[in-house]
Amino acid sequence: MNSPFMARAIQLSIENVHSGQGGPFGAVVVKDASIIAEGVNQVTLTNDPTAHAEVLAIRQACRKLGLFELEGCELYTSCEPCPMCLGAIYWARLSRVYYGGVAADASKAGFDDSFIYREIAEPHGQRGIPMIQMMREEALAAFRAWGEKPNKIAY
DSSP: OOOHHHHHHHHHHHHHHHHTSSOSOEEEEEETTEEEEEEEOOHHHHTOTTOOHHHHHHHHHHHHHTOSOOTTEEEEEEEOOOHHHHHHHHHHTOSEEEEEEOHHHHHHTTOOOHHHHHHHHSOGGGSSSOOOOOOHHHHHHHHHHHHHOTTOOOO
16 A cells, blocks of 8 residues: 555655754655655754654644644554653553554664663663652642643643
């Protein structure tokens, strides 16, 4: 099945490699059969490990629409999203995701995120980066304040 939106995401990924600006990943957000946002991997360009194509496309789409949720929008990405991007996709509430390559393809090219999935399954203290819980009672004050806030915007 061919799609002009997937073709654009792939084109962006290839152009990004040739430009020397970042890694081989591109993504577009589509609403009502039109591209409303595009993103390419800019991790090394911006020294930002969160600057993945999907995240940047989601940020741009949210800014353009003035919303923090993208229900009714679809994401086309040149490769299966990593765990971070998958989290962003769920938080943005995109309606559907289409992807080109799979995680194994990215891994063969040097972009292996399988260790992250393994780490998530480990107990907090046994992870490669230990996660150490502290000051829970003090931290709960923020949730109490949120619960008491009458004009909060739920998300």
